[in-house]
Amino acid sequence: MNFDASHRRKNPLTGQWVLVSPHRARRPWMGQKEKIAEPDLPEYDPSCYLCPGNTRNNGKINPLYTHTFSFDNDFSALLPPDHVNGEPESTATEPGLFQAEAETGLCKVVCFSPKHNLSLPELSVDEILHVVNTWADETVSLGAKSYIQYVQVFENKGAVMGCSQPHPHSQIWATGHVPNEPAQETEEQRKYFSTHHSCMLCDYLQAENNSKVRIVAANESYTALVPFWAVWPFEILVIANRHSPDLPTQNQDQRRCFADILKQVTIKYDNLFEVSFPYSMGLHGAPYDNDAHPEWHFHAHFYPPLLRSAVVKKFMVGFEMLGMPQRDLTAETAAERLRNLPDIHYKHRG
Ligand code: H2U
Ligand code: ZN
Numbered sequence: 001m002n003f004d005a006s007h008r009r010k011n012p013l014t015g016q017w018v019l020v021s022p023h024r025a026r027r028p029w030m031g032q033k034e035k036i037a038e039p040d041l042p043e044y045d046p047s048c049y050l051c052p053g054n055t056r057n058n059g060k061i062n063p064l065y066t067h068t069f070s071f072d073n074d075f076s077a078l079l080p081p082d083h084v085n086g087e088p089e090s091t092a093t094e095p096g097l098f099q100a101e102a103e104t105g106l107c108k109v110v111c112f113s114p115k116h117n118l119s120l121p122e123l124s125v126d127e128i129l130h131v132v133n134t135w136a137d138e139t140v141s142l143g144a145k146s147y148i149q150y151v152q153v154f155e156n157k158g159a160v161m162g163c164s165q166p167h168p169h170s171q172i173w174a175t176g177h178v179p180n181e182p183a184q185e186t187e188e189q190r191k192y193f194s195t196h197h198s199c200m201l202c203d204y205l206q207a208e209n210n211s212k213v214r215i216v217a218a219n220e221s222y223t224a225l226v227p228f229w230a231v232w233p234f235e236i237l238v239i240a241n242r243h244s245p246d247l248p249t250q251n252q253d254q255r256r257c258f259a260d261i262l263k264q265v266t267i268k269y270d271n272l273f274e275v276s277f278p279y280s281m282g283l284h285g286a287p288y289d290n291d292a293h294p295e296w297h298f299h300a301h302f303y304p305p306l307l308r309s310a311v312v313k314k315f316m317v318g319f320e321m322l323g324m325p326q327r328d329l330t331a332e333t334a335a336e337r338l339r340n341l342p343d344i345h346y347k348h349r350g
Helices: 125-143 180-196 200-211 252-273 331-339
Strands: 007-010 017-020 069-072 105-111 150-157 169-175 215-218 222-225 236-240 279-284 299-303
Touching: 105 125, 125 150, 125 169, 125 252, 180 200, 180 279, 200 222, 200 236, 215 252, 215 331, 222 252, 236 252, 252 299, 252 331
Parallel strands: none
Antiparallel strands: 007 017, 069 105, 105 169, 150 169, 150 279, 215 222, 222 236, 236 299, 279 299
16 A cells, blocks of 8 residues: 555544545645744733632632632533423424434533643643543543433633633533544444454554554553544544553553643644644543443544644645545654654743
8 A cells, every 4th residue: 555645544433534645745844933922921810710719700709729620611511400401392203304302411611720821731740630630530420420421521722723711721521422423432442342352442552552653652651643544734642551441440650641641742732833732632431321331442632723833724624524534744744743843842941
């Protein structure tokens, strides 16, 4: 198979294909960095609704928190069952054409740190470990609720991703049904497990460790790589080295390694264009639907939109909206670029 010519690659986690056109990316990399002026944020912003001691939009006052701060989203997209009255009325006459069902759930906001100006790459591993432990604790308590089947932890970073304000924070949406992406990943991992009698991501990680071409960073318990089937230019998949279904089952040593790999990945991202790198990232683990999930392997996805500089982003339009995703830069080239970036944040270099 000639990877220099146009070809398609399959994402085994979703069953979806991506079109790769490496011949279009052959023009040499000029390495230009269109610098954008980033505002110098203060450590505390009196007008920020996430800073300690400040008043939120609905009048509630934030505690003087010292590590992380987790609260129920004041504008929650999902409501618990006591707020949802019965099933939505169906107007269907033909079965399947007007399907709707009630959806209950809970939404949380998790602030990473009291400091308004420090995002993940600038927090210490210890500080990120507090974030990881908060995610794990919230996942356990939300996942234990009878009306919750999935807990989605995610961070939307940067104005280009629609993040409404800069104080570093993540969100957790817990839902009564398993959402599309993890539902598809459950199905594909289950099929692979029953066909091969082994775990998809255990096998995949082993193959990636043999070739090494797509590995970006690693530690004792986690590996970060640009997946073979990456859609976004600098997409990264973080995989637990040992088979386990979710974040809560990771012990403190493994969680510290997870914090460390998050720091390594986000430092490389910021160093790529020397800008606070925007992305959507999220954790994927087994559903809390009372089924056994031996097929599920804990991982995290980073989907960053930037392509060529701090200002040139990839648009998923045209053929990609109507047909399928497409990329020019190969996963191997993207991984090499990220791997070769310094491990020290550009703001902290002498
Ligand atoms: P972003 O991560 O997209 O910036 O969203 C921040 C969340 O914070 C958003 O879901 C919530 C919004 O509903 N929020 C509050 O819960 N309270 C507030 O006072 C403002 C914003
Ligand atoms: Zn703030």
